[in-house]
Amino acid sequence: MLALLPWCAFADDARPYVNDLKAPQNRKDLEAIQNAVASALPKARAATVCIEIKEGSGSGVIVSADGLVLTAAHVAQGVKKKVTVILEDGTRLKGETLGLVADKDAAMIQITEKGTYPFVEIDRAETTKLADWVFALGHSGGFDKDRGSVVRLGRLVRIAGSTFQSDCKLIGGDSGGPLFDLTGKLIGIHSRVGAQLESNMHVPMTEFIANWDGLQKAEFIGEGPYAQKPVKGTGFLGIATEPRPEGGLRVTKVGEKSPAAEAGIKEGDALLKMNGVALEKREQMQDLLKEMSAGDELTLETEHAGKPKTLTLNLGAR
Amino acid sequence: MHANKYSLILAALLVLPVAAQQSLESAYRTTGTAVVAAFEAQRQVLQTSSAVILDDRKEIAYGVVISAEGYILTKASELLEAKTLGVTVDQKNYPEAKVLMVDPTWDVALLKVEASGLVPVVYAPTSAVPQGTWVVANGVTSRLTRRLLAGIISAKPREIPASGGAALGVILNAKSKVLEVDDVNEKSGAKEAGLQKGDVILTIEGKKVANVTDIADALKERKAGTQVKLTYRRKGAETTVDVRLAARGELFTEQMNRNDQMSGDFSPHRSGFPRVIQHDILGSRTVEGGPLLDFDGHCIGMNIARANRAENFAIPVEELKELAARLMKQGGK
Numbered sequence: 001m002l003a004l005l006p007w008c009a010f011a012d013d014a015r016p017y018v019n020d021l022k023a024p025q026n027r028k029d030l031e032a033i034q035n036a037v038a039s040a041l042p043k044a045r046a047a048t049v050c051i052e053i054k055e056g057s058g059s060g061v062i063v064s065a066d067g068l069v070l071t072a073a074h075v076a077q078g079v080k081k082k083v084t085v086i087l088e089d090g091t092r093l094k095g096e097t098l099g100l101v102a103d104k105d106a107a108m109i110q111i112t113e114k115g116t117y118p119f120v121e122i123d124r125a126e127t128t129k130l131a132d133w134v135f136a137l138g139h140s141g142g143f144d145k146d147r148g149s150v151v152r153l154g155r156l157v158r159i160a161g162s163t164f165q166s167d168c169k170l171i172g173g174d175s176g177g178p179l180f181d182l183t184g185k186l187i188g189i190h191s192r193v194g195a196q197l198e199s200n201m202h203v204p205m206t207e208f209i210a211n212w213d214g215l216q217k218a219e220f221i222g223e224g225p226y227a228q229k230p231v232k233g234t235g236f237l238g239i240a241t242e243p244r245p246e247g248g249l250r251v252t253k254v255g256e257k258s259p260a261a262e263a264g265i266k267e268g269d270a271l272l273k274m275n276g277v278a279l280e281k282r283e284q285m286q287d288l289l290k291e292m293s294a295g296d297e298l299t300l301e302t303e304h305a306g307k308p309k310t311l312t313l314n315l316g317a318r
Numbered sequence: 319m320h321a322n323k324y325s326l327i328l329a330a331l332l333v334l335p336v337a338a339q340q341s342l343e344s345a346y347r348t349t350g351t352a353v354v355a356a357f358e359a360q361r362q363v364l365q366t367s368s369a370v371i372l373d374d375r376k377e378i379a380y381g382v383v384i385s386a387e388g389y390i391l392t393k394a395s396e397l398l399e400a401k402t403l404g405v406t407v408d409q410k411n412y413p414e415a416k417v418l419m420v421d422p423t424w425d426v427a428l429l430k431v432e433a434s435g436l437v438p439v440v441y442a443p444t445s446a447v448p449q450g451t452w453v454v455a456n457g458v459t460s461r462l463t464r465r466l467l468a469g470i471i472s473a474k475p476r477e478i479p480a481s482g483g484a485a486l487g488v489i490l491n492a493k494s495k496v497l498e499v500d501d502v503n504e505k506s507g508a509k510e511a512g513l514q515k516g517d518v519i520l521t522i523e524g525k526k527v528a529n530v531t532d533i534a535d536a537l538k539e540r541k542a543g544t545q546v547k548l549t550y551r552r553k554g555a556e557t558t559v560d561v562r563l564a565a566r567g568e569l570f571t572e573q574m575n576r577n578d579q580m581s582g583d584f585s586p587h588r589s590g591f592p593r594v595i596q597h598d599i600l601g602s603r604t605v606e607g608g609p610l611l612d613f614d615g616h617c618i619g620m621n622i623a624r625a626n627r628a629e630n631f632a633i634p635v636e637e638l639k640e641l642a643a644r645l646m647k648q649g650g651k
Contacts, residue, residue: 149473151472160341167349169598169600
């Protein structure tokens with residue numbers, strides 16, 4: 001016979017009493033904070049990731065078993081961009097940015113490799129109050145396997161509109177990393193800092209929840225300052241071409257240090273396909289590029305000295 | 319530092335104009351007086367067993383009292399420019415402090431003041447405590463009262479390799495066909511070993527060096543704080559000396575990265591440590607050198623570098639005990 005569990009049996013979800021003291025009074029109170037952090041830490045740490053995009057590195061946190069990651073918009077930088085997600089043990093996974101909220105510094109990433117990933121629960125009930133004890137995780141200054149992600153303890157010192165401020169000291173590389181309450185629930189994502197050690201700003205979960213569908217659909221939501229909307233036609237490849245009698249286009253010139261040159265394209269190479277479209281006329285290539293922006297990924301099927309080759313590069317800025 | 323290859327993503331400083339906001343009074347923040355008051359027992363230990371290191375009246379570092387007779391450990395590189403070295407322990411000032419020994423690897427100096435009846439720190443049995451464990455350290459003090467900051471163990475214990483690799487600390491004359499010294503860094507082992515402008519470097523560890531690549535190869539596997547035998551020629555005479563290696567990044571000013579720029583006053587000597595424990599207590603740079611205490615007021619380490627605004631390194635108690643014993647022995651006690 002089955003019996004339903006009473007819903008209130010989840011004792012670990014109970015609000016720790018220390019949050020409701022103005023300040024810890026004694027060793028027992030301090031140990032309550034310490035023990036809560038220590039027990040929440042393994043799960044929180046397993047879900048905290050480093051995110052590498054091009055030359056930069058930030059942090060993020062996995063929130064579903066199939067690898068949905070929350071991060072900051074200024075880490076993701078754009079939608080549908082390729083990223084590398086690094087787990088605590090150093091495992092490197094392919095990922096793609098989904099949507100972002102440009103005016104709130106919220107973004108979502110999907111790990112694109114199939115797997116079951118460690119994840120944390122989001123505080124959907126908005127239980128967080130001013131003065132609550134919290135802890136931050138993040139890959140400060142970039143991934144360092146010997147060190148692991150860095151944990152910092154603090155209190156919520158200000159709640160202002162769509163911003164949490166804590167005195168968990170953050171630094172570059174922490175951006176996009178998770179802020180947890182003492183039960184290990186995700187309450188915010190690291191966004192920015194001020195000059196003072198206590199000026200550490202986080203995006204509350206409410207901003208993610210309010211935009212969840214758009215984030216999942218890879219929409220670019222809102223305008224600046226944390227991400228700039230791509231402008232079509234700003235992508236730069238750096239080659240001149242002419243039609244080739246046997247099909248495709250012939251490269252007649254490659255700009256010095258252009259994205260094309262860096263991808264290894266040489267004068268005399270043949271371009272056969274761009275993003276899967278067979279090229280016959282120069283206008284076709286120009287039309288394709290017109291729809292793309294700086295930073296977009298481009299796949300080229302080429303022929304160098306008679307040998308076929310497939311290249312992937314990112315367009316530069318015009 | 320770690321991950322130098324990345325240009326780090328950094329958040330913009332942005333002040334949001336907001337109408338409705340709630341703010342926590344400073345006394346109740348993590349470093350606030352009301353929170354710190356819960357650590358009064360540990361503060362008492364800092365009162366008697368930490369030392370304030372002074373250059374005349376200016377606080378330049380903190381220290382760990384390791385014997386009743388006035389032996390104190392502190393951060394060596396913070397003493398370099400001090401003219402009048404003094405120490406305050408508890409409420410008593412000792413205007414004359416002598417530097418007996420320096421360990422360049424750990425950047426630790428052994429000081430001696432004329433004192434008796436001091437209360438040395440009690441070492442903790444281990445530094446291997448879980449992350450999230452409370453620790454306390456010195457905050458900036460008043461003349462009579464030590465103040466305290468609290469935080470937690472925040473990362474795995476590990477080695478911090480020398481920033482930029484190990485270096486002799488010389489600049490070579492690029493126009494010369496031999497390895498002619500053009501300049502000697504003031505803080506370097508080369509300076510301590512007596513190298514001068516015009517000297518020609520001949521061998522390192524007995525092996526001939528003919529160009530910069532040879533020097534780089536000779537130093538590649540070596541660590542900052544260790545020594546190499548170096549032979550040089552001056553006015554026709556050859557001399558062999560032991561040269562202490564130092565972290566290149568700390569001898570020659572590196573371009574500050576964005577994380578350095580946002581970190582305030584970090585410790586210039588913050589790499590090249592064989593092993594550290596890390597915590598999130600971030601005071602000013604001048605509070606380095608003092609003890610790191612656990613809940614029981616026992617010393618689990620010695621604060622040795624404010625690496626940046628999020629990371630502080632301490633020498634683990636295991637290595638600290640060994641270092642203290644070695645310096646005391648060499649220092650002639």
